[in-house]
Amino acid sequence: MVDLAYVIAGSEATGGAGLQADLKTFQELGVYGVGTITCIVSFDPKDGWRHRFVPIAPDVIADQIEAATAAHDLDVVKIGMLGTPATIDVVAESLSRQRWRHIVLDPVLICKGQEPGDALDTDTALREKVLPLATVVTPNLFEAQILSGMDQITTETDLAEAAQRIFALGPEYVVVKGGIDLPGDEAVDVLYDGEEVTVFRTPKIGDERVAGAGCTLAAAITAELASGAGIEDAVAFAKEFVTAGIADRLGCHTPIDAVWQGAYVQQLQLGPGD
Numbered sequence: 001m002v003d004l005a006y007v008i009a010g011s012e013a014t015g016g017a018g019l020q021a022d023l024k025t026f027q028e029l030g031v032y033g034v035g036t037i038t039c040i041v042s043f044d045p046k047d048g049w050r051h052r053f054v055p056i057a058p059d060v061i062a063d064q065i066e067a068a069t070a071a072h073d074l075d076v077v078k079i080g081m082l083g084t085p086a087t088i089d090v091v092a093e094s095l096s097r098q099r100w101r102h103i104v105l106d107p108v109l110i111c112k113g114q115e116p117g118d119a120l121d122t123d124t125a126l127r128e129k130v131l132p133l134a135t136v137v138t139p140n141l142f143e144a145q146i147l148s149g150m151d152q153i154t155t156e157t158d159l160a161e162a163a164q165r166i167f168a169l170g171p172e173y174v175v176v177k178g179g180i181d182l183p184g185d186e187a188v189d190v191l192y193d194g195e196e197v198t199v200f201r202t203p204k205i206g207d208e209r210v211a212g213a214g215c216t217l218a219a220a221i222t223a224e225l226a227s228g229a230g231i232e233d234a235v236a237f238a239k240e241f242v243t244a245g246i247a248d249r250l251g252c253h254t255p256i257d258a259v260w261q262g263a264y265v266q267q268l269q270l271g272p273g274d
């Protein structure tokens, strides 16, 4: 019997990030993916690839969640971009209707192109209504600064401190991603479980961000948890999976390349040296 994983996230029209990246990751990792769309992001090629953001009506989101959870016994869910306080309300309410084995929250706080006021409202609602429900939350450096209230995060010690501060907001585990923005030659992430800090590191590949890296990492954690892995193993594996996809990224006409979720399994099939 195949394991199932559920994702509630935004659609990203170029295919690089969002629900598209999540479902590709689930498929690569052998879990059956089910997805609910919260918003549609279509970058505008006529205007410097600016974000265009359209939220889905809350009742349509509720309908999708109703259909997905009635059709399947889902118990592991990834939450990606929600985008507005109204969306956060409906998702938090729908999540509270059943027990979840794991809720993986990628706290995509705002979409560029939204008003700063929207960002603040979204931040507050996410922090109050979804963060305390999460098994694991995976902020990048910017999101970790906002959630932890720290002015800057520039060292591994800062990453660990941010993880500890965010842990105090209610999730069971926190993964803070240093990614490309943390100074140094390595892409460093830390996991905090309330007692210990575990550090995951790889050499940085290139010096630009790659679309879908955060989505793919959180989706791979979700797929591994759905298959029965523990958190530390799931994070360690997800880091390997996303690193392979970053190394073998897809060049696009967009300003940044996109993660290739098929890279990890392709390399396994080809074997070393092929």
Ligand SMILES: Nc1ncnc2c1ncn2[C@@H]1O[C@H](COP(=O)(O)OP(=O)(O)O)[C@@H](O)[C@H]1O
Pocket (backbone or CB within 6 Å): 139, 140, 141, 177, 178, 179, 180, 187, 188, 189, 202, 203, 204, 205, 206, 207, 208, 209, 210, 212, 213, 214, 215, 217, 239, 242, 243, 246
């Ligand atoms: N250029 C890179 N080389 C290697 N790993 C990277 C690179 N950029 C990001 N990562 C890793 O990819 C994952 C996603 O991180 P990040 O890109 O910071 O997230 P987000 O997409 O949410 O901003 C993390 O494990 C991070 O360390």
Ligand SMILES: Cc1ncc(COP(=O)(O)O)c(C=O)c1O
Pocket (backbone or CB within 6 Å): 009, 010, 011, 012, 017, 018, 019, 041, 080, 081, 108, 210, 211, 212, 213, 214, 215, 216
């Ligand atoms: C719908 C959606 N979700 C999530 C993200 C975050 O993507 P990433 O994994 O590149 O951080 C984006 C970024 O454009 C997006 O448009």
